[in-house]
Amino acid sequence: MTPIPVLESARLVLRQWHDDDLTEFAALCADPQVMRYFPAPMTRLETAALIGRIRGHFNEFGYGLWALERKDTGAFIGMTGLLNVDFDAPFGPAVEIGWRLARRHWGLGFASEAAWTCLRCAFAQLQLEEVVSFTTEGNLPSQKVMQAIGMQQDVEGSFEHPRLPAGHPLRPHVLYRIDRSHWQQTLRA
Ligand SMILES: CC(C)(COP(=O)(O)OP(=O)(O)OC[C@H]1O[C@@H](n2cnc3c(N)ncnc32)[C@H](O)[C@@H]1OP(=O)(O)O)[C@@H](O)C(=O)NCCC(=O)NCCS
Secondary structure, eight states, X not given: OOOOOEEEOSSEEEEOOOGGGXXXXXXXXXXXXXXXXXXXXXXXXXXXXXXHHHHXXXXXXXXXXXXXXXXXXXXXXXXXXXXEOOSOOTTOSOEEEEEEEOGGGXXXXXHHHHHHHHHHIIIIISOOSEEEEEEETTOHHHHHHHHHTTOEEOGGGOEEOTTSXXXXXXXXXXXXXXXXXXXXXXXXX
């Protein structure tokens, strides 16, 4: 499938990955603060493999995690996008929205702005019926992004992430959802 090459918001370009994004992205994925709610920071090799998987997802499904570039400086600042849930989730099959930004670009509304753009793509362009998002219980900054883009918590949907071992402190996850009609309502509000 041909990847959706680019999306645009007021301050950001959501684009395909360039080979030279690796250095910045590897630094971001090696930052223990950025990776605080993940099992561990990532090595450069692991980050390179992740970019490979992201490109593969775009080639297979047309959508994926876009690289984010600031229009004002041209800086690469992280990623936001849509991906198929790839584990046996009680709410699956589903398309997830996710984000990861470099620390110096937090607190500026970039994650929410990119996420709004991806939701528009999901519902207006890809004609999806629903998008989900999930994160470990303690990741409140991520849950704030979910709330900011109109997602609602499915309290009954909280789950233990099967990729983490039983008893791991990050294992309990919260689930948020938004469907097309709710997204349309948020546009009218
Ligand atoms: C989750 C993450 C992307 C959130 O980033 P963020 O910058 O806090 O999120 P937003 O883009 O929504 O920005 C919101 C903040 O910007 C502020 N802001 C400033 N200018 C703004 C603007 N023009 N528009 C909106 N918000 C703005 C808001 O007040 C808010 O600040 P607050 O959190 O102090 O209330 C970031 O913490 C991150 O990358 N974490 C590590 C990776 C991660 O955990 N990913 C999720 C895994 S499930």
